[in-house]
Amino acid sequence: MENKLREHIEKTVLLTDDEFAFIASHFTAKSYKKREFIFREGDSVKYAYWVVSGLLMLAYNHESAKQHIVSFAMEDWWESDFLAYHTQSKATMALQCLEDTHVLCLALEDYHKLCAGLHKMEHFFLTKANAGHIASQQRILSFLTSNARERYEQLLKRYPALLQRVPKTLLASYLGVSRETLSRLTY
Amino acid sequence: MENKLREHIEKTVLLTDDEFAFIASHFTAKSYKKREFIFREGDSVKYAYWVVSGLLMLAYNHESAKQHIVSFAMEDWWESDFLAYHTQSKATMALQCLEDTHVLCLALEDYHKLCAGLHKMEHFFLTKANAGHIASQQRILSFLTSNARERYEQLLKRYPALLQRVPKTLLASYLGVSRETLSRLTY
């Protein structure tokens, strides 16, 4: 579990054994079952989560009727309600498991300690944050330029594994179309 | 001009005079006229830009027919085609001035030097990148949860000054609706 984390971080910055031991000491492991909520709207968000195995969705519930999926998080991804996490406020979105999931948890205080104590980790998180920002902009572009069918094709091209792992109803919630419309697209 | 940059950075991290002198030495000032392109699709993207005064738009031209605005950048904002900038590849979007604009330019090499030479600057950029990521996610949420009218109202509430500074055709391009639909919304 920790070894996977080391591999993940070393795609960006190389670490000594001591450095990694220091890093690993700031994480705690947790496991959740399918359908379980890691946090819900209104909860305080104590951790950022690194997904060791399993699958998560970050979702916003509009007037407690419709569910909108802001992002899926698969193995190797970082996820949280980052606004609530960084500002220590209450979650506006819920983080829920779509499969049995193992995560490594990083408290905000430990995130800051890691950044302050190890320049490499601040660089690592900067790299991740830049990549996240760029990916979000690409998704915005796909809303601006593409219709439902095109967005669906882009999603399948980018994350072909998702189709096997999540029901189409949820893909529709991610794409911003009704499940009926998505259903009529598939041919 | 440099003083404004110092104020901007010191909202996040406090600096000594020496530190700021070191920082300022990595930027170069440039000025552009209204309608002028800072870069176009296909250009190499050498700089990230901090807007001292004026207004920019980052836009994607779909099949050289329709224009889609990924973001506006007003005073105090950082802007670039960050994917092209960070990966040293060609721009897929164009950065154009909507008003006469003064910017401070930061080459990628100097960005890395700043991050490596001054821990505070890496922390500053990390803070900015996190904020940018969160803001992009909010915009994605607005596409998922809101119709054209609601997105327009959210935009005006968040950036009331924009309405006075850019034509509605461009607001429509930012919101992802036709200018005709936006026009019919305004009452």
Place this chain on the structure above:
DNA sequence: TTAAAATTGTGATGTTTGTCACGCAATCAC
């Protein structure tokens, strides 16, 4: 100053997408 370009509104019409309703198969929980 004056012609060209940009901006905005609005009518008519077509397309895309959402909503409601129903049925059926697969999966889950006890």
Place this chain on the structure above:
DNA sequence: GTGATTGCGTGACAAACATCACAATTTTAA
């Protein structure tokens, strides 16, 4: 196993939005 829930497709209809066309006004550039 069995009843309940979930997932998925599809028809009928309504709403949202895009497109095309035209006109009027304002802004821009030589």
